[in-house]
Each structure stands twice: as structure tokens, then as C-alpha cells.
Amino acid sequence: MPTIPAIRVPADFEHEFRGASRSAAEVAANLARTSKAFVVEIDRWPRVRHRLSASAFQTLAILEGAGEPLAAHVIAEQLLVSSASMTSLLDTLQRRGLVERHPHPDDRRKILIHLTDEAHGIVNEMLPVIHAVITAAVADLTEPERERLIRAMTTIWSRLGEIAGQPIPTPKTRRKRRGVAH
DSSP states (O other), X not given: OOOOOOOOOOTTXXXXXXTOOHHHHHHXXXXXXXXXXXXXXXXXXXXXXXXXXXXXXXXXXXXXXXXXXXXXXXXXXXXXXXXXXXXHHHXXXXXXXXXEEEEOSSOTTOEEEEEOHHHHHHHHHHHHHHHXXXXXXXXXXXXXXXXXXXXXXXXXXXXXXXXXXXXXXXXXXXXXXXXXXX
């Protein structure tokens, strides 16, 4: 299988964007591309085999992983979706016979979401496939390389968290690229 070349930015990148880092831009571009490809491939299997969107399968996996029925807002928080989106998703899953809504045994105001036997079967079938895809994707990395990658991504994640709380910096004027007419 041919190796996909890394995304590279032009040699004059740092001239065009004063204060920017060429290698940082390349890291970001390659990380984003790889992340998207990972998600697409992981989501492909439930979509092809069971016509489930990524969010629908993730909902089933969250419920299965919890080992007990959950309130809709708990699932929505884990999926990072609004309550309206969660309601729509649960309506679809219920119509397909994959979840059921039942009153909470101790609080009549609450509704709990239960997986059906069919949904348990789908999750039990798909999770090993997804983990096989993940394992195959990183098969060429040694354990130390995997650990370094985890540490690097954790460092980036932490730094993004710090940056998120800061005001947007004043942009520096973008220079014209050398030899390129604008």
C-alpha cells in the first residue's frame, strides 16, 4: 500500500505569515487530516452494516457501556449535542426498535433510555470490528512510538485548552508570497 505523503506548506510560509511556524502548521494539517480519516473509517462500519449514523451508533455504545439505562441528557452530554438533537436521534432509534423509553422507577418526571436486545447485538458485533480497524491503523507504530504520540497529542490538547481561555491575538499583517501575484 503506498504511503500518503505528509501535508507540507510552502517554504516561504513563515515569510507570508509573520510569527507563524511552518512545522506547527504542518503538524496541525496532518493531525486534522489523520483525525478525520480515523473517524470516517470507524464510522463506516456501523453505517454500512446497520445504516446507523455515527451519532446513532455512539448513542448505542454509550448506553451499552454504561451497563444501565440512562437519561437522555446524560447521553447528550457525552455526545456533545443539544437536547433537541438528542430527542430527534432517540426518536429515530426508537422507531427502528433499538431503544425504548421507560419511566424512571423512583421519579415519574424522568425517562430512562434502554437498549433493546437487537441494539445489544449490534454493539457487540460492531465494537470488535471498530477495535480491529483501530489496531490495524496503528500497527506500524511501535509501543514507544504510540506512547510518544499519546504524550504529544495530550500536550497539544492541554495547550489548546489554555489558548481557548485567552483573548484572540491581534493579527499580524499577512505578506504577499514571494513570486506570487495576488
